[in-house]
Amino acid sequence: MSNLVHVRDLTVKFVSRDRTVHAVNGVDFDLDQGEVLCILGESGSGKSVTLRALMRLNPPTRTVMTGTLNVGGQDIITASDREIESIRGRSVAMVFQEPMTALDPVFTIGQQIRETVIRHEGVSKADAHKRALELLDLVQIPSAERRLAAYPHELSGGLRQRAMIAIALSCRPKLLLADEPTTALDATVQIQILLLLRRLQRELGMGVIFVTHDLGVAGEIADRIAVMYAGRFVEEGAVREVMRHAKHPYTQGLLGATVHEGMRGKRLTTIIGSPPNLANLPTGCAFAPRCPSADAACLEAVPGLDGAFGAHRARCIHQPAEAMA
Amino acid sequence: MTLAPIPDRGGPAQPLLLVKDLSKHFGKSGSVVRAVDGVSFAIRKGETLGIVGESGCGKSTTSRLIMGLIDPTAGEVIFDGEHVGPGGLSVAEFRRQVQMVFQDSYASLNPRLTISESIGFAPRVHGLSREATNARVRDLLAAVGLEPDQFAQRYPHELSGGQRQRVNIARALALRPRLIILDEPVSALDKSVEAQVLNLLVDLKAEFGLSYLFISHDLNVVQYISDRVLVMYLGRVAEIGPVDDLYAHPSHPYTRALLASRPSMDPDHRRTTPPLTGDPPNPVNVPSGCRFHPRCAQVMPKCSAAEPEMVKINADHQAACFLAETVPA
Amino acid sequence: MIATIFRRALYSLPIALAVSLFCFLLVHIAPGDPINAILPPDAPADVVAQVKEAYGLDKPLPVQFGIWLFRVLHGDLGRSLATGRDIWPDLHSALANTLVLAAAAAMIGFPLGTMFGSIAGAFRGSWIDRAAVVLAVAGVSVPHYWLGMVMVVIFSVLLNWLPSMGASPDGSGVWALDWGHLSHIVLPAITLSVIPMGIVTRTLRGIVGDILNQDFITTLRGKGLRRGGLIAHVVKNAAPQALAVMGLQLGYLMGGSILVETVFAWPGTGLLLNNAIFQRDIPVLQATILVLSMFFVGLNLAVDLAQALLDPRMRR
Known part of the structure; x- marks a missing residue:
């Protein structure tokens, strides 16, 4: 299986006491x-x-998933929580719609990038900081050092989304x-x-x-x-x-x-x-x-x-x- | 009492709405936000004027200033030849003639009132009898494509976003206005529903002889619906002109950049470079001279020194740029 | 940041002034001539005249307020009607006792409330959540004095484990940190801690539940953070609001312990107030309310500053 993502007959249901919502009903793709x-x-x-x-x-x-769902050779549906946690943010990362609410308002951009790098690569804070600077450069955020110390509300919408992308790319997914x-x-x-x-x-x-x-x-x-x-x-x-x-x-x-x-x-x-x-x-x-x-x-x-x-x-x-x- | 249609006064040549040097500055000295700064334009009878611009350009503030929802720092609004305010057209009468539809279809409706009560509220306040109001509500619901028997007694939360926006439009029509200000009316809707509402707006305009002020960030939607288009940047008018002329021959560098920012819709000719870098600036610190000069690709020394006047490109098309040139007719 | 501290401190000045004005007017609001409130009715005429002059009661009201404020700022809170002694030394020791009791109650109520509330907020709808809600409602609704008396009956009368009255074995009313004194504080502190525990539980349940519903929590999970990492984010987001509630509750503990102090004969401001009310000792009432109110104002300022310190969005 050489595909990066391999999905067959994926269904996702949201089950609550009074109803079941069939959100995904058989999706196949590679x-x-x-x-x-x-x-x-x-x-x-x-x-x-x-x-x-x-x-x-x-x-x-509330979520019930069935079918086959492989990402990078790892079965997502049957994986343990621990396995999933080590995939998230490392080999698979996500960028969201609204960077204002998707970033933690009381942590600086730098803290939010560093914690991901430290979590998955166990590097020192200094090395994580260096990586954060490189990442801001990669997503074309000028005056990187100053922006790392900024809180999300201090950035413009475009810069916030760039910072969000920097976080997603921090472990080279x-x-x-x-x-x-x-x-x-x-x-x-x-x-x-x-x-x-x-x-x-x-x-x-x-x-x-x-x-x-x-x-x-x-x-x-x-x-x-x-x-x-x-x-x-x-x-x-x-x-x-x-x-x-x-x-x-x-x-x-x-x-x-x-x-x-x-x-x-x-x-x-x-x-x-x-x-x-x-x-x-x-x-x-x-x-x-x-x-x-x-x-x-x-x-x-x-x-x-x-x-x-x-x-x-x-x-x-x-x-x-x-x-x- | 009935709600008689409002007669035209000045004839077709007189603009329906004239906005003169409208300004709104928020905050105290030191950190003044110049949300709207000396904006002038006219809406002609029977036309749709589109306003486009990005966040912070002042397009929504402009609409709220016209409606009198906030007080202007300076400027004047003239409706069919009559000054709006003390000594002229009363605000109450003006608001009967000008109605507004907002982006958030749910927040615009009182959740505790049925659709029928929401639409009938203003006519009742204006003294229409209960029977006449009910008949009017049914007509209006039918006009916006909602089956009266099915929808009149429902509550807002029982409707989809598109249906709620139809209700808001019906409510705006209830007092037989002449001008409707539409502030991002389709931005929160799915594409298929957006198309339904745009078709409806086109139909209603013809049916009721309306004029529209259509505010949107979506250049394609504005192009589709407008007769003339006004481009705003940081509280100022950058360019105004007939839609085809403006989209085909944009004269302000900002208009060009805005138009070039649209996705190409052609996978073989994708955009390669972004026309502008950075975000629209914050109206707290407006740049000196031309407000667009720090982001402009064609910036010249004089752009930071003086603010360009509106240049007439042709009879109906103007742009605030030193590089704009009059095209010989 | 220093500018923020300065500005916030400045904001609390008018509040403090308004509170002092109210306390000053207390004497004038009381029915009859203010002199009746200050002196016993049977005071000789020359004393009345003397006091009138000393208090400046012959001068216009704003001037009187100025003089009173000047005295208060110099530590002169007046004399008690009941004892004739200076108010400040008595008030000082009462304040210290109330502070000790409030601190003890806070040390019981806040951590328990935080724990119950956080767990309930994290597991909304679970049985833990329902249990915490029941606990919170019970804590807020149980009458203090009733709970106090039940505790006395059980732990002092029936079991004879803990003393039921006073702050110290020798009855001196001076607090010290030893077993004798600690055994006296256990029952009143537990009784007093029940309400703040309920309120903190309820508030933290709401705060934590809301934070866990925010978009950025999904982002953090998406980054692969484990429970420990998530908790750090929740704590920092919850802290400003949680602190505000606890600060206010501490204020209520200071001022609201009057019933508990009466039940346990705890020699604090509550007991002082209680006695002053029954003896119509207006100067003592005035001084105690003033000091407690100032404490409240100061506490609010401290909470404000702590919030600004914790939440970057509030630093303006």
């Missing part, structure tokens, strides 16, 4: 070293839960998980962070799984795109294929609904209705109730992803003719 996969989806699609499952970061007491890392940022800062992540990914040869709701962001950074709906990948393929020749009606709808240049004056295509309740999923294709080309057959069974791994494939029995994106 990720190679140095590859960038974007998981594209709207709120409640299960994209963030999938990402967190890769580090077992979902709330431990093989896999970087990014949960909408540019969504909370201003436009001119968003593109800086996006380009920074792309450069770092190439220089360090990391595998990256990048969760976003923004097709444009995915287009800038992804090698492959997986479109997620109601806890399943409904379409997966190379970035060009998915953006230009979308197969699944949901992806086509999403492309039509995303406002971009040259749409002025035209009516936007919309997807009618709203996503299904994850506590009570319909049988068959979860998108069928909102799908313009759905029929009785769609409700009989969950359609499989057609085609081989790595190919451009979609979870739809009708595969309507290509729509122009």
